[in-house]
Amino acid sequence: MALMKSAVIPEFFARLRQAIPEPETELEYDNVYQLLVAVVLSAQATDAGVNRATKPLFEKIKTPAQMVALGEKKLIDYIKTIGLFRTKAKNVIALSQLLIERHGGEVPHTHAELQDLPGVGRKTANVVMNVAYGEATIAVDTHIFRVGNRTGLAPGKNPLQVELKLLKRVPEEFRLHAHHWLILHGRYTCKARTPMCPTCVVNDLCTFKGKTVAV
Numbered sequence: 701m702a703l704m705k706s707a708v709i710p711e712f713f714a715r716l717r718q719a720i721p722e723p724e725t726e727l728e729y730d731n732v733y734q735l736l737v738a739v740v741l742s743a744q745a746t747d748a749g750v751n752r753a754t755k756p757l758f759e760k761i762k763t764p765a766q767m768v769a770l771g772e773k774k775l776i777d778y779i780k781t782i783g784l785f786r787t788k789a790k791n792v793i794a795l796s797q798l799l800i801e802r803h804g805g806e807v808p809h810t811h812a813e814l815q816d817l818p819g820v821g822r823k824t825a826n827v828v829m830n831v832a833y834g835e836a837t838i839a840v841d842t843h844i845f846r847v848g849n850r851t852g853l854a855p856g857k858n859p860l861q862v863e864l865k866l867l868k869r870v871p872e873e874f875r876l877h878a879h880h881w882l883i884l885h886g887r888y889t890c891k892a893r894t895p896m897c898p899t900c901v902v903n904d905l906c907t908f909k910g911k912t913v914a915v
């Protein structure tokens with residue numbers, strides 16, 4: 701795997717930015733608490749599947765107190781189409797309780813406080829800090845892990861290695877939106893099975909040896 705040259709990284713992101721100037725998460729939510737719940741539910745599930753389940757849920761439930769009052773059993777009725785729904789329901793109720801006890805019902809701003817909540821790992825904390833609080837964090841999901849390795853932009857053996865390399869290599873100008881650009885690029889162009897290399901806007905900058913060709 702050849703490392704992408706540092707000199708071309710600004711051009712790499714400039715082209716992704718040109719395609720989507722203001723990228724946003726595809727998860728639907730009305731407030732930071734709902735965003736946190738949606739991200740917890742999205743582990744190993746698609747954003748579209750989470751949105752289908754949370755649409756009726758979020759019409760009724762907008763605060764941790766309302767979620768605790770709803771209870772685990774009724775929450776399961778809303779989210780049972782999402783993978784790992786039993787564990788996720790338990791975590792959502794428990795984290796809602798902790799938000800009330802420790803944070804006055806608000807979603808905290810720091811990595812440490814977020815990761816202390818049940819079901820919230822480094823990736824979820826990074827998404828909330830980036831999307832809700834405008835911090836230049838990079839949450840490495842399956843798409844970013846693949847794109848980081850495949851393109852030579854940020855090779856690493858695990859998500860943390862890729863995250864740390866991205867934080868080092870992505871120019872500051874692009875860091876705030878880097879994770880959305882990379883997710884969307886991975887989801888729609890640099891797909892897992894068959895990357896769409898012939899139409900990819902960063903084809904000439906990417907160092908992947910197995911690029912697909914037009915037939």
Ligand code: SF4
Nearest residue numbers: 890895897900903906
């Ligand atoms: S050229 Fe192919 S492998 Fe490289 S980033 Fe584009 S889609 Fe992915």
